[in-house]
Amino acid sequence: MAEERQLETLIIGAGTTGLLVAQGLKKAGLPFRIFEYESPSTYQTRPREWGMTLHWGSEHVSKVLPPELVARMSETYADPTVSPDAVTGLPIFNGKTGEQIVEMKAEKPVRVSRKKLRNLFSEGVAVEYGKEVVDIQEAEVEEGGVKREKVRVVFKDGTDAVGDLVVGCDGARSRARECIVGKEKAELTDVPLSMFNFTSRFTAEQALELRKLNPLFINAIHPDHGTMFWISIQDAPDPSDPSTWLFQLLLSWTHNPLPASQNTQEGRMAFFKKRASEYAEPWRSAGEWVKEDCRIPMDPGTYWGKAERWDNRGGRMTIAGDAAHPMTPHRGQGLNNALQDAVHFSSAVALAASGTKTLKEAIDDYDKEVLERGMLEMQISLKQTMFIHNWETLMASPMVKLGMRQAKKEEAEAELNGGQEE
Ligand SMILES: Cc1cc2nc3c(=O)[nH]c(=O)nc-3n(C[C@H](O)[C@H](O)[C@H](O)COP(=O)(O)OP(=O)(O)OC[C@H]3O[C@@H](n4cnc5c(N)ncnc54)[C@H](O)[C@@H]3O)c2cc1C
Incomplete structure (x- = not known):
């Protein structure tokens, strides 16, 4: 039996992950501090927000979030009036003819707002804002005459914090990942993917038209050029007034990136309008209705192709x-x-704190499972991305067999052995 200890966790990043870790530790009665790079005001006014489909992950939320917050989950929905039973999945259409090709089945899908989710998950959690972590170091500290192995996080403002362990929940471009595995191994791998992911409001009549086929989301792939055009509800401040509704639009394609000379706001808008005009309704009209002054950013696709077991420094x-x-x-x-x-991380810390496992054993087990599940899903998602943007491979993409559900290890491996596009 390992020693029972009050382990203090330092959480880097108050995104959805960091905040749910905090809620899990709080529920287990374990101490933590959570640091966020943004200031309290910029945290609420980020220029980029988007919606996400919450489906099989819901069961994990209810494991750690207090029941009174679980009861308020609908506050995080893009449209709180659309219940998790309202739709069975994401319909995918032929972008040229408008015919439905397949429905990507999902377990009680809801569209949640990133911002609203953060705001609900941060209730009762004392986030320390304006704290950008720049380094993580091993540290030895004396406590009551006993030398303890600890960890120190260093902030850009010159201050630091010491705890028993640190978990980097600082997003795709994680500084924590860099500190743990080194800059080169932490690097993201580029995918030949281009994405316009942006938001727009429409007139009440237009907004109603865009939700006619499905109240949450519609997605189309164009057979001639393999572009994908996604439209979903992102926010409904007044569900009874469609002119207040905010939509998320995403046009993506693989290979053929926009040449630098066209990668300007005007160039991206012209490309978007041209592609949208080649789609069936309602995508074609959505393209026409987007106002010329709507800002369209360009995002690349990435994943952590170099992922491998990291040295967790004794947990x-x-x-x-x-x-x-x-x-x-x-x-x-x-x-x-x-x-x-x-949920897995907070359970691992609880096992170490109770002395059921040593910290090293608990975090080794956590790391092993996260890495294996994460690597499989990064690969399946990559296959989905590459296959759906090509009419020839579309029906062999993971969505057809798996829908949106979590792939079990064996079926994930079988799916991946089914071939990867060059
Ligand atoms: C277009 C798009 C659509 C998506 N749709 C879906 C979907 O439908 N379903 C789905 O499951 N997923 C979806 N995702 C993925 C989903 O958005 C992410 O997996 C999720 O938001 C990750 O949350 P996170 O907390 O790990 O990271 P983040 O939300 O990125 O949070 C990281 C936090 O860490 C902070 N931070 C960063 N660096 C530091 C530092 N050095 N020091 C301190 N703080 C720091 C950041 O400010 C931020 O608050 C989508 C992603 C995109 C881009």
Whole structure:
């Protein structure tokens, strides 16, 4: 039996993952501190927010979030009036003809707002804002005459904090991952993917038209050029007034990136309008209705191709969420896996604190499971991304067999052995 200890966890990043880790530790009565790079105001006014499909990950939320917050989960929905039973999955259409090709089945899917989810999960959690972590170091500290192995996080403002272990929940471009595995091994791998992911409001009439086929989301793939055009509800401040609804639009394609000369706001808008005009309704009209002054950013696709077992320094340093498995978004798995990580991590710390396992044993087990699950899902999501943007491979993409559900190890391996596009 290992020693029973009050282990203090330092959480880097108050995104969904970090906040759910905090809730899990709080529920277990374990001490923690949580540090967020943004200031309290920029945390609420980020220029980039998006919606996410929460499906199989919901069961993990209810394991650690207090019941009074679980009861308020609908506050995080893009449209709180659409219940988890309202739809059975994401319909995928032929972008040229408008015919439905397949439904990507999902377990009680809801569209949640990243921002609203953070706001609910942060209730009762004392986030320390404006604290950008720049380094993580092993530290030895004397406590009551006993030397203890600890960990120190160093902030950009010159201050630091010491705890028993650290978990990096600092997103896809994780500084924590860099500190743990080194800059080169932490590097993201580029995917030949281009994405316009942006938001727009429409007139009440237009907004109603865009939700006619499905109240949450519709997705189309164009057979001629393999672009994907996604439309989903992102926020409904007044569900009874469609003119207040905010939509998320995502146009993505593989290979053929926009030449630098066209990668300007005007160039991206012209490309978006041209592609949208080639789609069936309602995508074609959505493209027309987007106002010329709507800002369209360009995002690349990435994942952690160099992922391998990291040295957790005796269980004192690890990662969770996008920091551990950044992936392409076309299977809607990043958030759902992040929620599972958060629950597994807080359970691992509880096992170490109770003396059931040593810290090293508990975090070794956590790391092993997260890495294996994360690596499989990064690969399946990558296959989904590459296959759906090509009409020839579309029906062989993971969504057809798996829908949006979490792949079991054997079926994930079988899916991956089914061939990867060059
Ligand atoms: C277009 C798009 C659509 C998606 N759709 C879905 C979907 O439908 N379903 C799904 O499951 N997933 C989806 N995802 C993935 C999902 O958004 C992510 O998996 C999830 O948001 C990850 O949360 P996180 O807390 O790990 O990271 P983040 O949300 O990135 O949070 C990281 C936090 O750490 C902070 N931080 C960063 N660096 C530091 C530092 N050095 N010091 C201190 N703090 C720091 C950041 O400010 C931030 O608050 C989508 C992603 C994209 C891009």
